[in-house]
Amino acid sequence: MKKIWKALGSIRLTIIVLLLLVCDLAGGYASLRGSEKIFKPLNDLGLIEWISTYGKTYPGHTVWFFALFVLLFLLAVNTFVCTTDRVFVLIENRKHFLNRLRFFLKFSVHIMHYALIIILIGYLVSYLYAVTCSNMIIALNQDSMIPGTKIRVLLQSIDIDYYQGDRLDFLNDRACKVKADLLLTADDKQTSKTIGLNDPFWFKDLSFHLNDFAPRSKSGMQRQPYISLIIKKDPGMKLYFSGTVFFLAGLIMYLYQWFLLQSRKGEEI
Amino acid sequence: MKSVCCCKSLLIACFVLLGAWLLGACSQSPENDPSFVNIGEFSIKKLPENCTEIRDGAGRILVLVPRGQKPPKGYGKNRIIETPVRRVVAYSGFNIGILKVLGAIDTLVGVTHKRDYWTIDEVVKGMDSGKIACIGETNAIDFEKLKSIEPDLVLTWDACAISMINELGIPGVITTTGEAMDLNTRMRFARFLALFFNREREADEYVAKVQNAIKSVKDSFLNSDFDKGPRPKVIWGDIYEKRVMVEPGNSWAAEMIELAGGDYLFDDISGAS
Numbered sequence: 001m002k003k004i005w006k007a008l009g010s011i012r013l014t015i016i017v018l019l020l021l022v023c024d025l026a027g028g029y030a031s032l033r034g035s036e037k038i039f040k041p042l043n044d045l046g047l048i049e050w051i052s053t054y055g056k057t058y059p060g061h062t063v064w065f066f067a068l069f070v071l072l073f074l075l076a077v078n079t080f081v082c083t084t085d086r087v088f089v090l091i092e093n094r095k096h097f098l099n100r101l102r103f104f105l106k107f108s109v110h111i112m113h114y115a116l117i118i119i120l121i122g123y124l125v126s127y128l129y130a131v132t133c134s135n136m137i138i139a140l141n142q143d144s145m146i147p148g149t150k151i152r153v154l155l156q157s158i159d160i161d162y163y164q165g166d167r168l169d170f171l172n173d174r175a176c177k178v179k180a181d182l183l184l185t186a187d188d189k190q191t192s193k194t195i196g197l198n199d200p201f202w203f204k205d206l207s208f209h210l211n212d213f214a215p216r217s218k219s220g221m222q223r224q225p226y227i228s229l230i231i232k233k234d235p236g237m238k239l240y241f242s243g244t245v246f247f248l249a250g251l252i253m254y255l256y257q258w259f260l261l262q263s264r265k266g267e268e269i
Numbered sequence: 270m271k272s273v274c275c276c277k278s279l280l281i282a283c284f285v286l287l288g289a290w291l292l293g294a295c296s297q298s299p300e301n302d303p304s305f306v307n308i309g310e311f312s313i314k315k316l317p318e319n320c321t322e323i324r325d326g327a328g329r330i331l332v333l334v335p336r337g338q339k340p341p342k343g344y345g346k347n348r349i350i351e352t353p354v355r356r357v358v359a360y361s362g363f364n365i366g367i368l369k370v371l372g373a374i375d376t377l378v379g380v381t382h383k384r385d386y387w388t389i390d391e392v393v394k395g396m397d398s399g400k401i402a403c404i405g406e407t408n409a410i411d412f413e414k415l416k417s418i419e420p421d422l423v424l425t426w427d428a429c430a431i432s433m434i435n436e437l438g439i440p441g442v443i444t445t446t447g448e449a450m451d452l453n454t455r456m457r458f459a460r461f462l463a464l465f466f467n468r469e470r471e472a473d474e475y476v477a478k479v480q481n482a483i484k485s486v487k488d489s490f491l492n493s494d495f496d497k498g499p500r501p502k503v504i505w506g507d508i509y510e511k512r513v514m515v516e517p518g519n520s521w522a523a524e525m526i527e528l529a530g531g532d533y534l535f536d537d538i539s540g541a542s
Contacts, residue, residue: 034519037310037448044328053305053314134328139432147345170512214429219509223408226429228327 009081017074024071028064035061044134044230047127076117083113105257111250118243126236133231135211140225151204154183156192158225162218173218180210180227195229207232309454310446311461316341321464326446327428333464347435350422350442353467358415359424360407364444365389367459370475373466379404379418412437422465449520449542452528456480456521483528490530500532516542 007013032039038058042050055062087110090103097103131148138144143154161177179196184203193201193208200209212228304315312324320341321333331348334340340349358379359365366389368374374391383403384396395401402418405411410430415423416437423434426445434441442465450458456479463472505522506515516522518536526533 038307040310041312041324041328053312054307057305057307135428137327137428137432139429142432142436144432212428223427224429226432228428 005081008077009085010078011082013074013078014082017071017078021068021071021075024064024067028068031061031064038062039065042127044132046130046132072120076120079113080117083110086110102257102260105253105260108250108253108257111253112247115243115246115250118246119240122236122238122240122243124236125239126234128236130232130234130236132233133229136229136231138227138229146206146231149204149206150186151206152185153229154185155227156181156183158213158227160213160215175213175216178210178213178227180213182208195227205233207234207237306460308457308461309450310448311454311458313461313464323442323461323464325443326426327431327443329431329443331440331442347438347440350440350465352465354421354465356418356420357422357424357465358404358418358420360430361424361426361444362387362389364424364462365392367462368466371459371463371466371468371471373468376466377401378420379415381405381407381410415439424462445542447541449517449540451519452483452521452524454521456483483525486525487528490528493530500530502534503531504534 035058038054038061041054045053055066087107090106090110094103097106133147136144136146136153138153138155140155140158143152145152157180159179159181160175162173163171163176165172177196179194179199182193182195184191184193186204191203193203195201195208195210197210200207202208209230209232210227211230214223214226216223306313307324310324310326310328314322316322316332318338318341319335320338323331323333325331329348330344331350332341332344333350333352336351336353353376355376356378357368357373357376359368359377360381365374365377365380368377369389369391374389377392377395378400379402380387380392380396381404384393387393387396392401396403402414404415404418407427410433412433415434416439420439423430423439423441424444425431425434425441426443428443431441431443444458444462446454456476459472459475460469463469503526504515505520505526506513515535515538517538517540518533519539520542523533523536527536
């Protein structure tokens with residue numbers, strides 16, 4: 001058991017996994033060009049369903065992706081074992097630290113490593129358990145029920161800014177900014193929300209993202225105003241956000257430690 | 270000694286990765302598994318009890334259920350389509366052309382645009398006899414008229430119409446995709462539409478016929494003198510007010526031009542049609 005633990009935490013394994021990751025991602029880059037449409041449904045189908053459909057049908061294009069999973073799993077295990085070993089060593093040697101703050105700051109790198117594992121787990125949970133309504137189209141003043149929920153959504157207004165300028169003539173009269181006002185009704189309570197491009201919002205564990213809208217141009221064919229929403233229930237999101245917060249905390253601790261050590265060189269630890 | 274061992278294990282791992290890759294590439298074919306087929310951004314997945322789950326051009330999931338059979342659970346009312354479809358409304362001439370080759374044009378009960386716009390005989394005659402109704406222009410659909418002709422299905426390219434069509438209790442399918450359709454997708458799209466009308470055999474015959482036609486175009490170019498000289502430079506697009514919109518290099522039009530011996534000038538651009 002000890003031997004396996006040692007092997008899993010070895011630096012040699014880290015180097016091999018990282019080199020293989022480089023090879024795999026380089027192959028993936030080459031394989032992905034022109035075959036993006038195989039991977040696009042992964043966003044809303046979920047990993048298991050995607051593997052049983054697209055993943056299985058196009059093994060030549062997807063094998064690098066499966067290899068990536070195996071390699072990331074190995075990297076996560078290696079990081080966990082290696083970091084845990086170091087944390088134990090640090091705790092065992094705590095009596096050598098006279099300054100408690102310095103002892104605490106020594107965990108910064110390990111916090112960042114654990115955070116990385118949490119982020120990876122978050123993404124895995126997201127791909128496994130997220131439920132996505134990929135293209136919910138709502139016309140102006142139309143009230144629609146979100147599938148699988150008891151939430152109704154009404155598009156109250158859509159405000160589109162069109163580019164007007166001399167610098168980029170070809171963009172004249174083309175939409176450059178959009179804001180849509182939505183009225184959400186759940187349990188007889190109404191909530192107003194505004195959505196825009198790169199401006200999603202949360203409501204009752206669901207995240208709302210603007211996917212598409214019309215009219216995109218002032219001239220040409222006049223289209224009815226509408227928006228298309230991506231609505232996601234993603235349990236992994238909280239995990240990778242908390243992982244990011246941990247990583248940030250670790251980074252701040254590391255920088256603080258670095259500055260502290262720089263300024264007080266020669267001082268006892 | 271340790272570094273030799275490390276290099277060895279790295280090499281073995283690389284070979285295993287490469288081997289898996291080659292094995293995957295060799296066994297790859299979209300037709301391998303008949304329970305799942307994708308046609309560009311469209312997809313078809315067979316479900317138990319002769320039901321079929323489809324993904325339309327906008328990525329919406331719908332289910333096709335044999336007429337009279339109980340639909341599987343988990344699909345909204347507007348996502349269930351009973352097959353074979355008996356009454357269909359279509360926006361696009363391309364879709365109607367496919368209905369014609371599938372032998373399902375008699376199911377067409379509504380189109381956009383007035384009679385003068387249409388050049389397909391069956392549509393013109395159908396509009397004359399009153400069998401096919403005009404439901405308005407694409408930017409001004411008469412939804413009351415659409416409701417009154419009681420279609421089982423609406424085939425549309427217009428995403429903004431979908432919510433209104435669904436509100437009328439009619440299932441709608443988006444037949445265009447975000448990315449331009451390549452030649453293979455454009456051709457095999459007949460197989461996607463055939464599912465709605467139980468016309469899979471006719472679709473296979475049509476695809477085989479088009480494949481032969483494409484091969485003959487390619488062969489005639491390769492056997493001609495044009496093969497030796499410089500290729501004519503071609504662009505394919507539409508001229509609108511203030512702008513020209515061209516087909517990207519990943520479109521069927523660009524592919525067809527290349528096959529016929531042309532040099533498509535926007536070959537390096539990929540994107541929407």
